[in-house]
Amino acid sequence: MKATVPITVASLKVACSQCNLVELCLPFGMSENEIDRLDELVGARRKIKRQHHLYRAGDAFEAIYAIRAGSFKTDVLLEDGREQVTGFQMTGEMLGLDGISTELHSCNAIALEDSEVCVIAYGKLEELSRVVEGLQHQFHKVMSREIVRDHGVMTLLGSMRAEERLAAFLLNMSQRFTARGFSAAEFHLRMTREEIGSYLGLKLETVSRAFSKFQEEGLIAVQQKHIRILNIGGLKKLIHHPSPRA
Amino acid sequence: MKATVPITVASLKVACSQCNLVELCLPFGMSENEIDRLDELVGARRKIKRQHHLYRAGDAFEAIYAIRAGSFKTDVLLEDGREQVTGFQMTGEMLGLDGISTELHSCNAIALEDSEVCVIAYGKLEELSRVVEGLQHQFHKVMSREIVRDHGVMTLLGSMRAEERLAAFLLNMSQRFTARGFSAAEFHLRMTREEIGSYLGLKLETVSRAFSKFQEEGLIAVQQKHIRILNIGGLKKLIHHPSPRA
DNA sequence: CGCTGCGTTGAGACGATTCAAAATATGTGG
DNA sequence: CCACATATTTTGAATCGTCTCAACGCAGCG
CATH class of the missing domain: 2.60.120.10 (Jelly Rolls)
Structure with missing residues (x-):
């Protein structure tokens, strides 16, 4: 090069x-x-x-x-x-x-x-x-x-389910935007659903569905690549309290 | 040693x-x-x-x-x-x-x-x-x-299926044993199925089943933690030729 | 305006997990 | 060194989550 x-x-x-x-x-x-x-x-x-x-x-x-x-x-x-x-x-x-x-x-x-x-x-x-x-x-x-x-990524890929992975991803992005002086609650993702999916070990449809689910539950507001986090605590809970089992 | x-x-x-x-x-x-x-x-x-x-x-x-x-x-x-x-x-x-x-x-x-x-x-x-x-x-x-x-592990966890993961794991172990002057084809695993599973993002039952399947197919011989690789090429093929799709 | 890429949603299929039970090692105290 | 208790592994059957396939919606752009 x-x-x-x-x-x-x-x-x-x-x-x-x-x-x-x-x-x-x-x-x-x-x-x-x-x-x-x-x-x-x-x-x-x-x-x-x-x-x-x-x-x-x-x-x-x-x-x-x-x-x-x-x-x-x-x-x-x-x-x-x-x-x-x-x-x-x-x-x-x-x-x-x-x-x-x-x-x-x-x-x-x-x-x-x-x-x-x-x-x-x-x-x-x-x-x-x-x-x-x-x-x-x-x-x-x-x-x-x-x-x-x-x-951390290995942990995410190895032991979390789809929604936990996406929640972890969003929280991580939020935290990094914050460190750069941007809003913790509102940001613009630069990558496609497919790229997020690849990173998280999921198919893009699964990523999309998880986004929709989070929106339905009032955790976030999604408009394409623009994300607004409405309930940080809710997202965090998702990660540390795997819904059904274990 | x-x-x-x-x-x-x-x-x-x-x-x-x-x-x-x-x-x-x-x-x-x-x-x-x-x-x-x-x-x-x-x-x-x-x-x-x-x-x-x-x-x-x-x-x-x-x-x-x-x-x-x-x-x-x-x-x-x-x-x-x-x-x-x-x-x-x-x-x-x-x-x-x-x-x-x-x-x-x-x-x-x-x-x-x-x-x-x-x-x-x-x-x-x-x-x-x-x-x-x-x-x-x-x-x-x-x-x-x-x-x-x-x-490499992220790739394995993010985009391989159970049997591909185990094949990759066995090939990796084999290669590392070889580098240490031990046999490439026969070795003793020191970790439990559960630990392998955790590493590979799988449950121990899935690991056990994959071992059994490999044995049925004549790829390896398993006796507890003792592994004998019978068909390296077959294992490699598994990784690079995801069976059904893609 | 009609591409084309990206995102969403639904239905069905499939793979891995869960739960359960039995078989096989491993370890311990007598 | 045996006998018992514990840990690990194997296997089966049913369940569940994610993927696959497919259709449609929407946005950006030439």
């Missing part, structure tokens, strides 16, 4: 220290001094149009990416054509960590809307994190957080 | 450089010089009896662990008592990476048999990996590999 670099942007080198996402992104928790040193790390920004790939499974791994604007999904394609969405990423979150292990990306990263990422050359990151302690530690935390998140 | 070391404990400091697991464990790919420096890292070994916890969800995070002998499962307990097994770990694999993000362990690690781990103080690891490049890189790879593995 060639860095389209020059184009439109990024010639005017933008710095982490100037970025309003510091509190969500890699620099989180680092000192001002340390953050200043990060600026040499973020080589360029790259714009990705909706539906376009940031990288593909099999691509050589060279950099990780921090989402500056927009959102992405990552997915894995099975030989037989089945797709598994492994995650949805929003501003401040990192993409590409999967590539370190084999030096090849192991999944696809696709923009859900026109987006922009900061390109962090991996070699440089290792180098710099040998000197900047805070960076090293923060990077480890980011990777570890990804592992913990994945365990 | 031979314990070259006396019994009881690790008073006589055992070194990575002397360990026969170098090729599976953290030191993999590091130079001899680098590996020598690792010896200062592995503080002690710790024995864990079958069914005992190495650590619990909520415990303060202080170290990661390399399995020297034996095997473990990691699991997450839901509020309502449901258990999700998030992984099975064998010799040379690392435990505890989940704890870095919050400085608290986020899952339980339980020995499936009497086992022994090398304790790697996390602070020391960060310190040393600032100087030993190979260690830094290797550690990142280990974390990344964990992420990739988790994506």
Whole structure:
């Protein structure tokens, strides 16, 4: 993947220290001094149009990416054509960590809307994190957080039923929107029912039915991709109180 | 697995450089010089009896662990008592990476048999990996590999049916036993049907039925926890050729 | 205005779960 | 080392949840 670099942007080198996402992104928790040193790390920004790939499974791994604007999904394609969405990423979150292990990306990263990422050359990151302690530690935390998140998804896929899964998904989205200064109760989903379904291990019809059911029960108001949460407690209860059994 | 070391404990400091697991464990790919420096890292070994916890969800995070002998499962307990097994770990694999993000362990690690781990103080690891490049890189790879593995499990849970899941599980075990110098075709599972089921998002009865079906079809021979694979190709086919649809 | 993609809803089919019982290991104390 | 108690596994039958297939509605766009 060639860095389209020059184009439109990024010639005017933008710095982490100037970025309003510091509190969500890699620099989180680092000192001002340390953050200043990060600026040499973020080589360029790259714009990705909706539906376009940031990288593909099999691509050589060279950099990780921090989402500056927009959102992405990552997915894995099975030989037989089945797709598994492994995650949805929003501003401040990192993409590409999967590539370190084999030096090849192991999944696809696709923009859900026109987006922009900061390109962090991996070699440089290792180098710099040998000197900047805070960076090293923060990077480890980011990777570890990804592992913990994945365990959460495994739990969801392994032991929850359809409605619990969707409730967990909505609560998670709400929480992440909140962290970005948006409303916890009202937001716009960037992904289709099919993508949600793939992520949750459900068919799109099942996702749609669950949305409808939640609406009937007054838990949420749905209008296409626009979601309004009317009863957070009700959603939470769904997860922790599996309706009939056990 | 031979314990070259006396019994009881690790008073006589055992070194990575002397360990026969170098090729599976953290030191993999590091130079001899680098590996020598690792010896200062592995503080002690710790024995864990079958069914005992190495650590619990909520415990303060202080170290990661390399399995020297034996095997473990990691699991997450839901509020309502449901258990999700998030992984099975064998010799040379690392435990505890989940704890870095919050400085608290986020899952339980339980020995499936009497086992022994090398304790790697996390602070020391960060310190040393600032100087030993190979260690830094290797550690990142280990974390990344964990992420990739988790994506594989998500794929399994999200888009495979019961028999495909079990086939994938058996092939994965076979491959890992092979990497450890054991037979690819014949091995002993250390976990119960219920634990396998939890890991695969299935009930133990479903797991048992799938085992029986595989046996009827001549794919494997099962005797309790002892498994003999008779037709690897058949198992692989199951995964890539979902029987009826799609 | 008529595409085309996305979302909703219904009816029937199918796979995994639940409940139940029996068979087989495993562990313990005498 | 046996005998009993407990845990694990297997198997069957009925139930239930999600999927499949299909039709229709709605929105956005050329």
